[in-house]
Each structure stands twice: as C-alpha cells, then as structure tokens.
Amino acid sequence: SSTTPITATLFPGDGIGPEIAESVKQVFKAADVPVEWEEHYVGTGIDPRTQSFLTWESLESVRRNRVGLKGPMATPIGKGHRSLNLTLRKELNLYANVRPCYSLPGYKTRYDDVNLVTIRENTEGEYSGLEHQVVRGVVESLKIITRTASLRVAEYAFHYAKANGRERVSAIHKANIMQKTDGLFLKCCREVAVKYPEITYEEVIIDNCCMMLVKNPALFDVLVMPNLYGDIISDLCAGLVGGLGLTPSCNIGEGGIALAEAVHGSAPDIAGKNMANPTALLLSSVMMLRHLNITDKADRIQNAIINTIAEGKHRTADLGGSSSTTNFTNAICDNL
Numbered sequence: 553s554s555t556t557p558i559t560a561t562l563f564p565g566d567g568i569g570p571e572i573a574e575s576v577k578q579v580f581k582a583a584d585v586p587v588e589w590e591e592h593y594v595g596t597g598i599d600p601r602t603q604s605f606l607t608w609e610s611l612e613s614v615r616r617n618r619v620g621l622k623g624p625m626a627t628p629i630g631k632g633h634r635s636l637n638l639t640l641r642k643e644l645n646l647y648a649n650v651r652p653c654y655s656l657p658g659y660k661t662r663y664d665d666v667n668l669v670t671i672r673e674n675t676e677g678e679y680s681g682l683e684h685q686v687v688r689g690v691v692e693s694l695k696i697i698t699r700t701a702s703l704r705v706a707e708y709a710f711h712y713a714k715a716n717g718r719e720r721v722s723a724i725h726k727a728n729i730m731q732k733t734d735g736l737f738l739k740c741c742r743e744v745a746v747k748y749p750e751i752t753y754e755e756v757i758i759d760n761c762c763m764m765l766v767k768n769p770a771l772f773d774v775l776v777m778p779n780l781y782g783d784i785i786s787d788l789c790a791g792l793v794g795g796l797g798l799t800p801s802c803n804i805g806e807g808g809i810a811l812a813e814a815v816h817g818s819a820p821d822i823a824g825k826n827m828a829n830p831t832a833l834l835l836s837s838v839m840m841l842r843h844l845n846i847t848d849k850a851d852r853i854q855n856a857i858i859n860t861i862a863e864g865k866h867r868t869a870d871l872g873g874s875s876s877t878t879n880f881t882n883a884i885c886d887n888l
C-alpha cells in the first residue's frame with residue numbers, strides 16, 4: 553500500500569526480550585505492517601542524564617516517535633541505580649498501564665470467560681523510588697499518592713471503559729488500613745465516577761479482590777488501582793488465562809505517548825533457549841497498532857495468534873507444547 557510508514561521505538565530488552573522482539577519483527581514483516589523500528593538497547597553503563605542504564609537517546613527516541621514497543625528489562629536487586637522500568641515510566645510520564653486479560657478461545661484453563669482489564673497507576677505509590685535506611689536495621693519506603701496522578705488514572709479508566717463498551721469499573725484498594733493514601737485514591741475515583749453515570753462503580757478491598765478473581769473472574773470488567781496492587785493483580789490475572797506468556801499491556805503517557813510491553817519480565821530461567829512464548833509481546837504490539845489506528849493489521853495479527861494457539865499443533869512449553877519460539881512464530885506467519 554502507499555501508507556507512509558510510522559517510526560516506532562523498539563527496546564528488545566534483556567533475557568528473552570531479544571528473542572520475542574525478533575518474533576514481532578518477523579510477524580510485522582510478514583503482515584506488511586507499515587511500521588519502521590528504531591531499535592534501542594539498554595546501555596552498558598549508567599547514563600548520567602537518566603541516572604540509569606537507560607540511554608538518553610532511547611528516551612529521546614520515544615519522545616520523538618510517541619509510540620514504541622519494549623521488551624522486558626531486568627532490574628538487578630540492590631545495585632543502587634534506578635530501575636530501568638521506573639525510569640522510563642517516570643521520565644515519559646507513562647501514567648496508566650493498561651493490561652487486558654482474556655480467555656483465549658482454544659486454550660483451556662479452569663475458566664473460559666475471563667475478560668477484564670487492569671488499569672494500573674504507573675508513576676507513584678510504593679514505586680516512587682523513595683527508599684532509605686533511617687538507622688541501621690530500620691529502612692523506610694515512602695508510598696506517594698497524589699490527587700493529580702489518582703484523578704488522571706481514574707479518568708483514564710472511566711474513559712477507557714466508556715470507549716470500549718465496558719460496563720463496570722472496580723477501584724481496588726486497602727483504604728481500611730492505608731487510610732490516607734488509598735483513601736485519597738478512592739476519593740479521586742469517586743469524583744470521576746459521578747461523571748460517568750452509565751458506568752457502574754464499585755470499590756473492592758484488595759485481599760477480597762484476589763479471592764473473588766480466583767473464584768469467579770467473570771465478576772470483573774475494568775479494575776483501576778494504585779501501582780503495586782496493579783503489578784501483583786495483573787500477574788494473578790495472567791495465571792487465570794494460561795500464564796505470563798499470554799498477557800500484553802500498554803503504557804499510556806501524557807500527550808498521547810504509548811509504549812506497549814508484555815506483563816512478564818525477562819524470564820532469565822528460559823532466556824537464550826528459544827523457548828519463550830512471544831504471544832504476550834505480540835499482543836502488546838497489537839495494542840500498539842490499535843493505538844495507531846492500524847486496525848486491519850492489528851486484527852489480522854491477533855487472529856493469526858489466536859488461531860495458531862487454538863489449532864494446538866504449535867504451542868510453546870509454557871502452554872504444554874514443544875514448539876520453539878521460532879517454530880511458533882513461523883506458524884503464526886503461516887496463519888496470517
């Protein structure tokens with residue numbers, strides 16, 4: 553076609569990242585997607601301008617292109633520099649992380665009716681990066697909740713629900729204990745909820761939410777929550793539909809920036825073995841295409857993935873199959 557290609561930033565990332573990023577590149581080529589990748593790797597030393605291994609040039613690339621796809625980035629524990637993921641989210645103001653989670657037709661788990669979306673506040677909470685030792689043997693971590701960020705993510709959740717024909721938004725919290733922080737988060741959700749009378753609003757305490765999700769995930773539609781809860785709940789949700797190999801996400805930033813990424817991490821236990829399931833990153837790339845309104849290609853790729861998994865001939869090990877990443881990717885390309 554004559555469509556002018558769109559330039560998007562690609563971070564292959566660490567661990568299984570480069571292997572699954574290769575799948576995305578292959579599938580995009582096979583589907584003739586009008587996207588040109590600008591690839592950026594994690595640096596080998598700390599860039600003083602980002603105070604992390606993330607290079608300034610890579611941040612500039614996302615700022616310029618306003619759209620991108622990122623593979624997982626490993627965060628070494630206790631190395632004293634800023635997490636790459638936190639740096640990206642803070643520097644680019646990626647305030648909402650949207651994590652759809654749905655039962656895949658043809659891949660059976662205990663449920664066949666999961667169809668929910670977790671919307672995670674992505675810039676503050678316990679992930680504000682404010683931890684220090686008070687005195688030896690006592691450490692402190694600050695959970696920051698602001699009215700600005702809470703309203704912003706609540707607005708996004710209700711807007712998303714309305715735009716996507718969803719009926720209910722559940723705010724997930726622990727305001728009975730975290731009265732000030734989660735209390736403020738809830739207050740903001742309520743303020744936004746009254747502007748959307750057509751959407752049912754409810755509040756669910758996080759522990760009860762976990763129980764309900766495991767018992768009957770169909771009870772949930774859109775869930776909005778502070779950062780740490782969103783991180784944990786979205787892995788739980790991934791488990792409901794077949795695991796982390798399947799669940800995509802997209803980080804939404806101010807000014808319409810979108811950086812899609814899988815929910816999972818760098819999976820060091822299977823890295824370099826051509827075993828990883830590229831579905832989560834592929835479905836993330838589909839979210840990126842939907843953000844760009846390249847709907848025909850998005851549908852085509854999504855259907856090819858779903859059909860390949862449903863056929864059952866080519867599945868990766870996490871889904872009980874014996875296909876390699878490359879065999880599975882080839883099968884998707886055949887099904888396009």
Ligand code: NAI
Nearest residue numbers: 624625626627796797815816817818819821822828829870
């Ligand atoms: P993980 O998500 O990397 O792995 C958890 C389990 O799921 C492992 O058994 C892994 O083999 C499996 N798994 C994950 N993705 C898979 C895929 N695509 N196909 C098949 N199996 C898959 O979580 P873990 O091990 O706790 O974290 C590893 C590293 O990743 C850490 O350094 C962590 O900080 C980082 N991480 C990065 C994230 C990001 O970049 N957004 C998100 C989560 C973790």
Ligand code: MG
Nearest residue numbers: 783784787815
């Ligand atoms: Mg996580």
